[in-house]
Amino acid sequence: MKKFVQSAIFIAAAFSVLSSVNVSAQGDALQADGTAKAAKLAPYQQRDFQDEVFYFVLPDRFYNGDESNDLGAAANDKKRAISRGGLDKSHKGMYHGGDLAGLTEKLPYLDNMGITAIWLTPVLRNQAMQADTSGYHGYWILDFTEIDPHLGSNADLKHFIDQAHKRNIKVFFDIITNHTADVIKYKECHGDDGLGWIVKGNDCPFKSLAQLAKGDTYTPLIPQGDENLKTPAWLNDIDVYHNQGDSNWVGESSIRGDFAGLDDVDTNSDKVVDGMIDIYKAIIDEFKPDGFRIDTVKHVNMEFWQAFSPALMTHAKAQGIDNFFMYGEVYSFEPEFLSRYTKQGKLPSVLDFAFQQAMQHSLVDQKGTDVLAKLFAQDHFYRTAHTDISNTDANQLVNFTGNHDMGRFAYLLKQSKHNYSEAEQIQRNLLANAMMYFSRGVPVVYYGDEQGFVGDGGDQASRQDMMPSQVASYNDDDLLATDKTTAVDNFDTNHLFYQTFSKYAELYQQYPALRFGQQRTLYSQNTPGIFAIQRTYTSQGKTQKLVLVFNTANKAQSLDVIGNKQKVGLVYESAENKKDYIEPLSFAIYQVN
Ligand SMILES: [Ca+2]
Ligand SMILES: [Ca+2]
Ligand SMILES: [Ca+2]
Ligand SMILES: [Ca+2]
Structure with a gap:
């Protein structure tokens, strides 16, 4: 074993493109605590995107480092009253108290697992409640300039990034340009005061441009008192939204419709393109993140990305973040379609949903391994030459086995018609993760997968707590490779999956051919x-x-x-x-x- 490690390190050194592997002085200090692995890699400022092992986490569900912020905005904070509340630790759709202080405290846990980059669900200030659930996930942004008070302050985020960077770990933000929180209502659906939605739910059928041309339109309004909820102020102008009703997920509505009421920004307008570019330039200036994961990309017109992506990449480099990187969420299982966003849309990369599906087909559904061959045979779609942004090819795709929307890979295995034993679920899970680490593309571990989390489905059912949970439907899950449940703390560095992922990360870093x-x-x-x-x-x-x-x-x-x-x-x-x-x-x- 020792001999293998030494020769592997020799090989890694001989082949490293990162010839200047300067371990920082901070890195030396961190190595002494026995958890630091990222410190042994090239400095984060010089590391390529393909050098990273990602951890995707919902901060609210991770660790509560500061109980004083559990309710969000302070009781006497009139300006942010809408961002207060929503806490119910026993409800899977409410805030659970996790925060940036908690993430900062748990950095050694991630570092020791070989994680080199952390992707946070959106951290900007949300509307705390919509209908009967909360903005714990962060996708309902009201204020694009400050951190949600449930998670901490702007200073807390800077502190977290500082501490991650001291460990040589990168931080990526999840950003949204497609929509804001649900503030705008339609008289035809929600009544003259716009308040009817609480009773009726979302029932505003999409109206196409053809319908609008014939005068068949909605009458959008902002309920009294909500006129200035959004920041920057231009987002409070009703005219910067599409205002065509709810998306039915296909055709024109996929781009111009509201997602269950979330106000769909008019990304076809120059004012919005410029406004969104300015918002995220300011975020780069203030926090210096290492990159962005971009939400709901396919629900925004391609012309928007053609302007947005080069502008942000150029700006980040001008700010000294040389290896700034972005990848988009294009919810599609078709490589040709995914590749449109890297080629036409000029995004450096996308999440590889097609890879996820191939994992499912081969390891859950027991299809032939030719499904994998067919997937990788389509890698040529991603080759681009727009070197002004980045050289995109399939090696930069972002691999994952499951996520917060579709559910965990462990859940897919559990509900399979093949009735796999726990031992076989464990083996299939580990094999899927090996493919995720070692096939072309950059691996992303979805938080909790390393502790054998399973879940009862997607969305809220797949967003379990790492800290002791009070959600009954989480706590009755049979976790893989452990006798523990989610009712107790699950930062177990001895868990088989944690240990195995750590080993995978070590191999990934030792062999440049794997990256x-x-x-x-x-x-x-x-x-x-x-x-x-x-x-x-x-x-x-x-x-x-x-x-x-x-x-x-x-x-x-x-x-x-x-x-x-x-x-x-x-x-x-x-x-x-x-x-x-x-x-x-x-x-x-x-x-x-
Ligand atoms: Ca808290
Ligand atoms: Ca849209
Ligand atoms: Ca709305
Ligand atoms: Ca359950």
Whole structure:
């Protein structure tokens, strides 16, 4: 083991594109506490996006470091009264008290797991309540200039970023340009005072541009007293919204409709394009984040991204954030469609929903490994040449196995018709995560996955607490690989998944071919079984070539299919393989000389 580690480090050093691996003085101090791993990597300012291992977290559900902010805005804060309340730790749709102070306190836990970048759900100030649930998730922004008081202050966010950066960990914000909180109402749906929605729910059918042209329009209004809720002030102008009613998720309504009442910004107007660019330039100036994850990208017109993305990338670089990066949420499982946003839309990257679906098809539904080959055969769609922003290719895609909307991979396994035993759910989960780390693309761990969280579904059901939970429907879950429940603290550094993800991260950092290598499929089949890829990376005249073999079947498979010369130089195997066979639901990595 020791010999392997030493040679791996040697190889990593020999191939590193980051030739100046200067560990900072702060890094030296942190290494002494036994948790610091990011400190051993190149300085965050110089690290490439492809060097990162992401952790995606809802701060409200993570850790409560400051109970004094649990209710949000102070009782005597008249200006922010709308951002007060919504706390109910026993309700999955309400605030639970987690905050930036809590995240800051738990940085060693993330660092020790090999996390190098943290993606936070939106942290800007929300409307605390809409209908009968709260803005605990952050996607209902009212004020684009300050932090939600449930999470802390602007100073708390700066402190968190400072502490993360001291550990050599990057921080990414989740940003929204598509909509604001639900303030604007329609007389036709919500009555003359705009207050009827509480009783009737959202029932404002979308009106198309064709209908508008014929005079069939809604009469938008802002209820009395709500005229100045939003910041910056231009967002309080009713004319900067589409005002066409609720989206039915297809066609024109997908771009111009409100999401269940959330005010859909008129991103077709120059005023809005400029306004949104200014909002996020100011966020970059004030907080110096390392990048943005962008929400609801496909619900905004392409022309908006063509202006927004270059403007923000250029601005961040001018502010000295040389490796600033952005990736969009385009909720689609079609690579060609996803790639439109990196090519036409000029976004550096997107979340790879197609990858997530291929994981589900191969490891939950037991389709053949050719579903993986078909996915990666479409990687060419992402090749772009707009070098003014970044060189996008599939290596920069953002891999994930599940999320806060669709639910966790563990949930998909649990509800499968195949009735997997817990042991098999564990193996399939770990194999999906191995593919997420080691296939082309940048891995994202959804918080709690490393503790065996499962959940009863998507959305609220997949947003469990890491701190002791009071939500009954979370606490009755049977977590994987532990006897614990979510009723207790789950920052267990001995959990099998935490330990395994930590090992994956270590391999990811040791072998540049796992981060930067061009990927080629060597073998796939139309049944569960072997999927083999090669990843080749050349730097300074030296080539590192790895062969990765995954077995998605629950029987051992012959390795003969990949050929003898591919099997030399074992780097890692997740199960102990017998000669020429790979164990069920396991993987192995070989180095080819
Ligand atoms: Ca709190
Ligand atoms: Ca929209
Ligand atoms: Ca609305
Ligand atoms: Ca449950």
